Amino acid sequence: MMTPHSTLKRLALALILVAFIAPSVLSAQVTHIIDSHPKDDDDVVDVTLTADWEMRLRSGKILREFRCLAHDTSTATGQTLCPNGSGILDARELVANRHIQQLNVQAVIGFWRNAQLGVSLPVVLFDQTELGFDTGVGYTGRDNSTVDPYTQPSLFPVPDEGTVRSGLGDMSITTRFTPLSFARDATRATWALDFGLTIPTGVVKEASNKAVGEGLWGIHVATAVSSRPTRWVEPYFQAGAKLVVPSEDSLFKNYNSETQTLVSPGHVIHASAGLELMPYEDRRLKRGVTIDIGGRLDFHFEGREYTDLFEALGGSPCDPKDPIASCELTTFDRGDIDPATGRRMKTNGITDVEQYANLSTWLGVRYQPIPEFQLLARFAVENELPHFLTTADAGRDLDKALDNAVEQSNSFGVNEFNPVYNEVYDALGSRFRSGGMITYLVTVGMQGRF
Numbered sequence: 056m057m058t059p060h061s062t063l064k065r066l067a068l069a070l071i072l073v074a075f076i077a078p079s080v081l082s083a084q085v086t087h088i089i090d091s092h093p094k095d096d097d098d099v100v101d102v103t104l105t106a107d108w109e110m111r112l113r114s115g116k117i118l119r120e121f122r123c124l125a126h127d128t129s130t131a132t133g134q135t136l137c138p139n140g141s142g143i144l145d146a147r148e149l150v151a152n153r154h155i156q157q158l159n160v161q162a163v164i165g166f167w168r169n170a171q172l173g174v175s176l177p178v179v180l181f182d183q184t185e186l187g188f189d190t191g192v193g194y195t196g197r198d199n200s201t202v203d204p205y206t207q208p209s210l211f212p213v214p215d216e217g218t219v220r221s222g223l224g225d226m227s228i229t230t231r232f233t234p235l236s237f238a239r240d241a242t243r244a245t246w247a248l249d250f251g252l253t254i255p256t257g258v259v260k261e262a263s264n265k266a267v268g269e270g271l272w273g274i275h276v277a278t279a280v281s282s283r284p285t286r287w288v289e290p291y292f293q294a295g296a297k298l299v300v301p302s303e304d305s306l307f308k309n310y311n312s313e314t315q316t317l318v319s320p321g322h323v324i325h326a327s328a329g330l331e332l333m334p335y336e337d338r339r340l341k342r343g344v345t346i347d348i349g350g351r352l353d354f355h356f357e358g359r360e361y362t363d364l365f366e367a368l369g370g371s372p373c374d375p376k377d378p379i380a381s382c383e384l385t386t387f388d389r390g391d392i393d394p395a396t397g398r399r400m401k402t403n404g405i406t407d408v409e410q411y412a413n414l415s416t417w418l419g420v421r422y423q424p425i426p427e428f429q430l431l432a433r434f435a436v437e438n439e440l441p442h443f444l445t446t447a448d449a450g451r452d453l454d455k456a457l458d459n460a461v462e463q464s465n466s467f468g469v470n471e472f473n474p475v476y477n478e479v480y481d482a483l484g485s486r487f488r489s490g491g492m493i494t495y496l497v498t499v500g501m502q503g504r505f
Contacts, residue, residue: 105161107431107500110154116189116490117149117363117444119201120483143484147189148202149213151363151492156181157224159500171231176256177224179267186215186367210384210479211371218366220265226256229275237283244282249295251275255302260361262369262404269361270305271320274298281331289331291349297323306405307359310391310474314450317407321358327351341426347419347433352412359475360408362444364487368480369404384479388449389472390463402477411442411489417496431500439492445480448473 123137123144136144158180163173192200203213229251237245253275257268277295301307301319309318329349336343373382375398386399393400417435424430450461450473461471480487 101165102505103161103163103165103502104505105159105163105500105502107159107498109157109159109496109498111157111494111496113151113153113155113492113494115151115363115439115492116147117151117186118145118488118490119148120144120486120488121146121201122484145488145490146201147192147490148200148487149192150187150189151184152187153184153363154181155179168236169233171229173227173229173231175227175229179221179224182220182267184217184363184366186213186217186363188213208373208382208384209371210373211367215367218262218265218370220260220267222258222265222267224257224267225253225269225271225273227251227253227273227275237281244280247277247279249275249277249279255305259304259306261306262366270302270307272300272302274300286336287333289333290329291331292326292328294324294326296325306403310400311389313453314389314471314473315475316448316451316473317357317359319358320360321356321408321410323353323355325351325353342423344423345421347417347421350414350416352414354412355408355410357410357446358408359405361404362406362408363489363492364406364444365404367404368402368406371402375399375401386477387472387474388476388478389470389474391474400474402475405475406445407447407475407481409443409446412440414438414440427504429502431498431502433496433498435496435498437494437496439489439494441489441491444487444489445477446486447476447481449476449478449481 120143123142125137125139125141156179158178159175160178161173161175163171165171188200200213202211203209229249231250232248233245234248235243235246237243251274253271253273255268255270255272258264258266259268259270260266275295275297277293279291279293281289281291283289299320299322307319309315327349329347332346332348334344334346368385371385373384375383375386375396383399385401387402389400391400392398415435415437417433419431419433422430450471452459452461452465453469453471454465454467456462456466461473463470463472465471479485
C-alpha cells in the first residue's frame with residue numbers, strides 16, 4: 056500500500072540509490088548522479104540540499120471471500136453464482152482511496168567522487184485513507200454487505216473516512232560507494248554499491264492517533280550499473296533488498312514464539328531498469344536537461360503490515376470492552392486476555408498479508424540551468440497486484456496429533472492457536488483480498504549544491 060509504510064520505504068530505498076543531484080523520488084538515477092556536478096581537482100567535499108514535494112493518489116477495490124452454496128434453496132444466489140458446484144468466490148465489498156502529500160528533505164555530503172553520506176527526513180503534510188462500499192453494495196439496506204450489514208453486528212462502519220495524519224516520519228541514513236565510475240574514467244561503466252539504515256524516529260502510527268511513523272528498523276542494500284555508449288543516452292540496471300526489524304515501540308509484537316507464524320513486515324527485493332536521455336547538455340557551462348524513463352519490480356514476502364484496512368479494523372467500535380454493546384468480531388480466537396482491558400485481546404489493525412508484487416513505471420525530467428541549482432519533476436504509476444490482506448495461519452500443531460489440527464488445548468494442555476488469528480477475517484472463506492491498487496505519484500523539487 057501505498058501506506059506511509061510504502062512511501063517511507065520507497066523514500067529510504069531511493070536515497071540509497073541517489074547521490075548529489077536527484078531527490079529521493081527520482082530513484083532511476085542509480086549510478087551516475089554522484090558525479091553529475093563536475094568537480095575541480097581541488098574540490099574534495101561537496102554538499103547538496105534537496106527538498107521535494109510529493110503527492111500520491113492511491114485507489115482500488117477490496118474484495119472478500121464468501122462461501123457460495125450451489126444448492127442453497129433459501130436464496131437464488133447459489134444457483135446464479137455457482138451453478139456448477141459450491142465453492143469460495145471473491146465478492147466486491149469495498150473501495151479504498153488514499154491521499155498523501157509529503158515533503159522530503161535531504162542533505163548529502165560527497166567525498167572525492169568516490170563516496171557519499173546522506174540523511175533524509177520525510178515530513179508528512181497530509182495522509183488520509185477512506186473506505187466506502189463498492190458499486191452495488193450497501194447503502195440501500197446494506198443487506199448484501201458482509202462488513203457492515205443492516206441486521207447484524209458490523210466488523211467496522213462503512214463509509215470510514217479515516218484519520219487525517221501528519222508529522223515527521225522515520226529518518227534514513229545512507230552511504231554510497233562507486234568502485235568504478237565513468238566520471239573518473241571514461242572508458243569504464245559506472246558501478247555503485249549502496250547501504251542504508253532507516254531509523255524509527257517518528258511517533259508510531261496507531262489507529263487511535265494521528266502519527267505517521269512505523270516503528271521499524273530497515274536495512275537497505277543495492278547495487279547498480281550504468282553505461283554511456285554515446286553522449287546522449289545512458290541505460291541502467293539496479294537491484295537491491297530491504298530487511299526490516301520491529302522496534303520495541305512498534306505494533307509488530309511477538310506474542311507467542313511457538314504459535315505466532317509472522318511478526319514483522321515481509322522483506323523486499325527489487326529490480327529496476329531504464330534509460331536516461333540527454334537531449335541538451337553543455338559541458339562547458341555545466342548545464343543541461345535529462346529525461347529518465349524506467350520501470351521497477353518490487354516483491355514483498357509475506358508478513359504483517361499496515362494495510363488499507365488498518366484504521367478501520369484497529370479503530371472499530373466492535374470492541375469487547377464496550378460495556379453496553381460488547382462485540383467479539385475483532386477479538387483473536389486464542390482468547391488471551393489483554394492486561395490493559397481485562398478482556399480478550401482485539402486487533403490493533405495490523406494483519407498478516409500474503410506475498411505480493413508492485414510494478415511501477417515513471418517519467419522524470421531534470422533541468423540544471425547552472426552548476427549549483429537544479430529543478431526536478433517526476434510522474435509515476437504503480438500497480439500493486441492483487442493479494443490477500445488478512446491471511447493469518449490458525450496456529451501450529453505442537454503435539455503432532457493424528458488429527459493434525461490446531462487446538463485450544465492439545466494433549467499437553469497447551470493452546471496451539473496463533474495469538475493474532477481471527478477466524479472472522481483470517482479463515483478460508485472470510486478473508487479480505489486486495490483487488491489491485493493503482494497509485495499515481497507526482498513530484499516536483501529543487502536542489503542546491505554548495
